[in-house]
Amino acid sequence: MVEVQKEEMRFPILGQNAPDFEAVTTQGTLRLSDFKGTWLVLFSHPADFTPVCTTEFIAFSKIYDELKRRNVELLGLSVDSVSSHIAWIRNVEEKMGVKIPFPIIADLNKEVAKKYGMIHPEQSKTETVRCVFVIDPESKIRAMLYYPLTTGRNMNEILRLIDALQTTDKHKVATPANWKPGDPVVIPPPATAEQAEERIKEGYDCKDWYLCMKKLSES
Amino acid sequence: MPCVSPDGRPTSSGMALLKSLKNETLSPGDIANKTGQPLFRVRSGLRELKNAGFVEEAEDKYRLSKTGETTIQ
Numbered sequence: 001m002v003e004v005q006k007e008e009m010r011f012p013i014l015g016q017n018a019p020d021f022e023a024v025t026t027q028g029t030l031r032l033s034d035f036k037g038t039w040l041v042l043f044s045h046p047a048d049f050t051p052v053c054t055t056e057f058i059a060f061s062k063i064y065d066e067l068k069r070r071n072v073e074l075l076g077l078s079v080d081s082v083s084s085h086i087a088w089i090r091n092v093e094e095k096m097g098v099k100i101p102f103p104i105i106a107d108l109n110k111e112v113a114k115k116y117g118m119i120h121p122e123q124s125k126t127e128t129v130r131c132v133f134v135i136d137p138e139s140k141i142r143a144m145l146y147y148p149l150t151t152g153r154n155m156n157e158i159l160r161l162i163d164a165l166q167t168t169d170k171h172k173v174a175t176p177a178n179w180k181p182g183d184p185v186v187i188p189p190p191a192t193a194e195q196a197e198e199r200i201k202e203g204y205d206c207k208d209w210y211l212c213m214k215k216l217s218e219s
Numbered sequence: 220m221p222c223v224s225p226d227g228r229p230t231s232s233g234m235a236l237l238k239s240l241k242n243e244t245l246s247p248g249d250i251a252n253k254t255g256q257p258l259f260r261v262r263s264g265l266r267e268l269k270n271a272g273f274v275e276e277a278e279d280k281y282r283l284s285k286t287g288e289t290t291i292q
Contacts, residue, residue, distance in 0.1 A: 027260060028221040028267065034259040037248075073259055 011117035014144065018042075018135045019115035023077075026085045027103035030075070032139060039072040039166075040135040041158065044118045044128035048080045048088035052152045056130070057089075058098045063155045070162055071137075074102035078128055079113060082106035123149055132158060134165060171216055184213040222264035223271045229290060232256070236264050237273060237283060237291050244282040 089100040118128040130147035173185040204212040222233030273287040
């Protein structure tokens with residue numbers, strides 16, 4: 001009887017410490033702790049020299065300055081070698097005129113991919129799916145997105161997500177559906193009947209005691 | 220960027236980090252501000268330079284070692 005050894009795949013949970021790693025990248029060996037104090041968007045792609053991934057890398061490069069303005073670093077990952085990554089980003093620069101400014105992890109042994117649940121066997125047994133992990137300056141996982149191999153990610157949504165998280169942290173508010181900077185934000189729901197009563201009198205735009213909005217002066 | 224070449228010499232980005240430490244003991248954040256390099260790259264580079272003996276660390280502050288001083292002269 002052949003014993004099949006199952007590979008351990010973990011799936012991170014929102015709010016937990018992001019799994020630590022030390023990985024070879026196109027910009028040297030990096031650890032998660034090297035990013036402490038900045039926000040980090042860690043994202044995986046299925047493979048180098050593939051069409052959707054190429055469009056995504058160009059798109060990520062185009063929002064790079066916007067991310068830097070928000071104190072966010074970018075870190076890519078696939079299970080290709082660092083030589084493959086280097087060849088691919090040189091090709092993208094040569095053929096498409098776009099320089100890839102952020103590091104890319106060469107996760108050949110899938111060590112990081114397994115820690116972050118990036119391989120979904122129903123999609124591909126060998127490649128990482130299109131994951132996005134937003135990790136805050138304290139190394140906590142604040143948001144996760146998983147896209148299938150066939151669907152390229154939306155950079156506006158990634159920027160919007162970061163804006164929403166940073167607004168929540170700064171102003172202790174929540175953000176409603178389709179929120180974008182400048183729109184009214186949601187006041188967290190009251191925890192007691194007394195707070196609910198007071199909420200109505202506080203001058204917010206309340207539809208009822210549980211749904212109150214306000215405009216942020218700085219946003 | 221890797222700060223130490225396979226032959227053991229500092230790369231150009233490694234040299235930039237070493238030069239920022241001339242006559243100074245600095246934190247990674249100070250060095251990032253001084254050199255304009257992202258903080259994650261500074262931390263990674265300092266680790267390489269420390270392992271290669273170019274810098275010394277005490278309480279998350281870095282200074283040139285004797286080898287580091289000789290290298291930037």
